[in-house]
Amino acid sequence: MxxxxxxxxxxxxxxxxxxxxxxxxxxxxxxxxxTPVINASVTMTFLSGSLMLPEVLEAINSTSYDFANLYELQDKVGAKIAEMLHCEAAMVTSGAACAMVLGTAACITGTDEQKIKMLPNLPGPRPEVIMQKSHRYLFDQAVLTTGAKIIEVEGAAAMAAAINSNTVMALFFNAAGKSSITHEEFLKVAKAKNIPTFLDAAADVPPVENLFKFQKMGFDLVTFSGGKMIRGPQSAGLLFGRKDLIAAARLNHSPHEAPIGRPMKVNKEEMFGMYAALKAYLERDxxxxxxxxxxxxxxxxxxxxxxxxxxxxxxxxxxxxxxxxxxxxxxxxxxxxxxxxxxxxxxxxxxxxxxxxxxxxxxxxxxxxxxxxxxxxxxxxxxxxxxxxxx
The missing domain is CATH 3.90.1150.110 (Aspartate Aminotransferase, domain 1)
Structure with missing residues (x-):
């Protein structure tokens, strides 16, 4: 065939x-x-995720003949995506795993140029990220890439006790099989301690409502894969949430030349393609x-x-x-x-x-x-x- x-x-x-x-x-x-493969399974990265929509291919092909300033493009695409998702700010990343690196980096460095340049080798104690023990998974290695270490907790009381001056973020893996802390408890504890929260929901559409549900709950950062059921470019993803944290994530990413996210660059065609994919997904019946x-x-x-x-x-x-x-x-x-x-x-x-x-x-x-x-x-x-x- x-x-x-x-x-x-x-x-x-x-x-x-x-x-x-x-x-x-x-x-x-x-x-x-x-060998071309028929995917009678699910959206697995090793099988190239999903097939891009015609709208995405059109966006990629039609924008491949001209140059663009990537700072401007990320600004404009991020603004449109934030508008579509009803959130403060958004950006296109090279997949959800990249979004985890950038989100963690943002919580560590903020907009401090010196910290951005030194990551992952900041002086002093290592930054700490809180996770439920039952939420540990393969992709939390993206957190460790930033130089942070993961502190495992069980239960809301243990989470509150584990937060200290080195804590920079609390990560919730949405597809975990079980949780010792609910979404609401997790957010309550983190907000009481003024700790940013990150939700990894990479493969969690459908339903389409999930794109809005968790940010409405109060998570500061949320990521979804772009190349799964949204059917955008396989190597693209979405990171959205608090404006200050997205701004910091942008500074930790390409096309800036020195930060930890430089190797995780997103080309202009993928930015246009991700925008087209999300728009088509939201408008779908x-x-x-x-x-x-x-x-x-x-x-x-x-x-x-x-x-x-x-x-x-x-x-x-x-x-x-x-x-x-x-x-x-x-x-x-x-x-x-x-x-x-x-x-x-x-x-x-x-x-x-x-x-x-x-x-x-x-x-x-x-x-x-x-x-x-x-x-x-x-x-x-x-x-x-x-x-x-x-x-």
Whole structure:
């Protein structure tokens, strides 16, 4: 299957689904020997996140022929994004992980030029960031990049006791499996001690309301990934919140030449693309999109259930990350002699290569990232594998 096989059906495609509208002049996948993948899973960075929207591609392409002053562009894009998100200030970052570095740096340095130049090697005690023990995760390494150390706490009382003169920030990982401190308690303790709060909600849309919910709660800084369900550039993200902290984060970022964020630069096309992606996401008919996702699970499920003993059901992940519908598939192992893990492997190694998931005794087929022309491809491939394994 050619990487842009959907070109011929572009007019019939969903308005929110990225598709090629013209035949590519060169097949770079083939030229470089890279296997194009159908993503029947979720928005994973190693799978290049999500597919950019047509509006994003248009923004990137149309702005690539002229130069721009990046200070001015970040000013103007940040102002528009802040307006759309109803917050004080915003900026485009190179992903949510970069936003964590910049947000932490902002809380450490403020607008102090000397501190910005010395980061992460400030003299004296290391800055401290408060986190719940159950919220520790791989991406909190971004905090450590600034030279800060993480202080683990359990419960609101312990959080209050841990805050001292070295505390610069309190970080809340929104997708943590469990919390010993609620959002409201976390904010109450931090505000009583005048400590800035940061919420990492990288993969936490849908629902669209989450873009507004946590800043309204009172978090000083919030980050979302731009390359997941917002469907902007994969290497872009959003950092927004308090005006003074965003100003400090900007000073710690490119195009300034010395700060810690210089290697995390965002090019002009990504800034324009992120703006276009957010605008399109906010203007989208989210109820219609959700109904389309549900219909996709029905379409694939109906086809799979023609195989004897196969049963399917739609499951909505409770979130807050990846809170959208997927199709769970089960079958009688005595009749169909394969496991979900083996089906996942067969899908991945087949042509086309399809990435799906498995959990416990279920095959999980993601539907939200499929192009319309890929729905039948996925359904037919899974069906063929199950039929082949039938006794």
């Amino acid at each position: 050619l990487p842009f096989a959907g070109a011929l059906t572009a007019k019939a495609a969903s308005a929110v689904t990225p598709e090629a509208t013209t035949a590519p002049k060169r097949d770079f996948f083939k030229e470089l020997g890279v 989210h109820k219609k999109e959700w109904a389309d996702w549900e219909q996709r699970t029905k379409t694939i499920g109906t086809k799979l259930e023609t195989v004897p003993t196969v049963k399917t059901r739609m499951v909505v992940d409770p979130g807050p990350a990846n809170a959208f519908p997927s199709l769970f598939v089960n079958w009688d192992r005595a009749k169909i002699k394969t496991t979900p893990k083996q089906v996942v492997a067969a899908l991945k190694s087949g042509t086309p290569s399809i990435v799906a998931n498995e959990r416990d005794d279920s095959l999980i087929v993601g539907v939200v990232l499929l192009r319309p022309d890929q729905i039948d491809i996925v359904a037919n491939r899974v069906k063929a594998i199950l039929q082949q394994a039938s006794a």
